[in-house]
Amino acid sequence: MSCARFDLKGYLLGELEQPERAGIEAHLAACAACREELERLRLTQAALLTLREEEIPKRIAFVSDPVIRPPWWRAWLAPGPRWGFASALVLALAILAHGWLQPAPPAPPPALDTAALEQRISAELERRLQAAVRNAAAEAEARHQARLREAVAALRQELDFQRKADLLTVEENFNVLKKRMNVLQIHLAANLEGVAR
Amino acid sequence: MIFREVEDRDLISRARRGDVEGYNLLVSRWEKRVYNYLLRLVGDREDALDLAQEVFLKAYQNLGRLEDAGRFAPWLFRIAHNEAFSMLRRRRPESEAGAEQPQQTLSYRLYPVEMNLAVDRALNSLPAEQREAVILKIYQGFKFEEMAEALDCPVSTVKSRLYAALDRLKELLAPVRSPGGPTAAGE
Numbered sequence: 011m012s013c014a015r016f017d018l019k020g021y022l023l024g025e026l027e028q029p030e031r032a033g034i035e036a037h038l039a040a041c042a043a044c045r046e047e048l049e050r051l052r053l054t055q056a057a058l059l060t061l062r063e064e065e066i067p068k069r070i071a072f073v074s075d076p077v078i079r080p081p082w083w084r085a086w087l088a089p090g091p092r093w094g095f096a097s098a099l100v101l102a103l104a105i106l107a108h109g110w111l112q113p114a115p116p117a118p119p120p121a122l123d124t125a126a127l128e129q130r131i132s133a134e135l136e137r138r139l140q141a142a143v144r145n146a147a148a149e150a151e152a153r154h155q156a157r158l159r160e161a162v163a164a165l166r167q168e169l170d171f172q173r174k175a176d177l178l179t180v181e182e183n184f185n186v187l188k189k190r191m192n193v194l195q196i197h198l199a200a201n202l203e204g205v206a207r
Numbered sequence: 208m209i210f211r212e213v214e215d216r217d218l219i220s221r222a223r224r225g226d227v228e229g230y231n232l233l234v235s236r237w238e239k240r241v242y243n244y245l246l247r248l249v250g251d252r253e254d255a256l257d258l259a260q261e262v263f264l265k266a267y268q269n270l271g272r273l274e275d276a277g278r279f280a281p282w283l284f285r286i287a288h289n290e291a292f293s294m295l296r297r298r299r300p301e302s303e304a305g306a307e308q309p310q311q312t313l314s315y316r317l318y319p320v321e322m323n324l325a326v327d328r329a330l331n332s333l334p335a336e337q338r339e340a341v342i343l344k345i346y347q348g349f350k351f352e353e354m355a356e357a358l359d360c361p362v363s364t365v366k367s368r369l370y371a372a373l374d375r376l377k378e379l380l381a382p383v384r385s386p387g388g389p390t391a392a393g394e
Contacts, residue, residue, distance in 0.1 A: 025351055058380070064242070
């Protein structure tokens with residue numbers, strides 16, 4: 011049997027202020043009966059807490075009707091179909107007013123003679139095509155003539171060079187021959203002097 | 208807890224302006240606690256769910272009367288208490304049937320399932336008001352003042368009910384050990 015003047019249940023449940031708690035703790039240190047009583051209360055609390063909370067089997071049906079009605083001006087300003095319809099109505103009126111107030115359109119242009127236009131386009135294309143062909147042919151001819159002139163000049167230069175080389179060769183051969191003739195003349199003159207003596 | 212109160216306050220404010228979605232969020236935060244309170248009080252899942260729906264509907268309808276949004280929890284549980292006891296009165300108008308059933312004390316080591324059954328039996332053996340006090344204190348964590356607010360009674364009454372319930376439960380769930388005998392409550 012515990013001491014009745016001590017609120018062990020309030021102590022266990024955390025409902026006591028600090029001075030009272032300190033008093034009980036001091037008493038518990040000296041009273042075995044109160045310690046046992048507190049232990050039994052703790053066991054009871056632990057046993058109770060073995061029961062777990064259950065999940066709710068079905069979510070609570072959410073309220074969809076506004077039971078608390080908002081002020082009329084808030085409801086009127088609230089976004090919703092009303093503003094959508096109003097916007098559509100304003101747009102339709104604007105389109106109608108625009109069509110009504112617009113000045114008469116100008117007279118339509120005369121009908122287009124597509125055959126004549128096509129013929130003109132064909133003639134113009136033909137003219138431009140022939141001019142382009144002529145220009146291309148002239149440019150090609152000019153390029154060909156230029157290349158031919160260059161080739162002739164190169165050939166002429168090469169022939170001239172060859173001719174000079176040949177003349178040098180002939181001249182050298184003539185000099186050699188001339189020297190040999192001189193040597194022969196000297197030998198001949200020497201032989202004739204020997205015969206004469 | 209402070210953040211929760213702040214957010215509850217905001218959701219309540221939104222709901223009061225007619226924002227149903229704000230109220231739906233508030234419901235989703237509290238429905239499990241309210242359902243479990245009702246379940247342990249009335250002992251039937253279907254009844255508990257029906258009552259929970261009724262509680263949240265009435266709370267929505269009367270949200271304009273909640274003076275202090277910071278006291279939403281005791282206010283909500285007061286509605287739940289009223290709904291639950293209306294049902295209990297309809298169901299058992301004369302007396303608490305469970306309280307009359309003889310109870311066996313726990314005198315052997317229990318497995319979790321058996322322990323749950325034993326605790327459930329012990330709770331159901333209490334008068335509804337005592338059972339409710341245990342539920343609000345042990346399972347919902349209310350302070351004495353909040354319980355008094357929810358139950359609309361003095362703190363002394365709350366303590367009296369709770370302490371009587373704990374004495375009864377202690378006898379059932381944590382009996383005095385006999386010398387050399389078996390242990391108590393799942394030890």
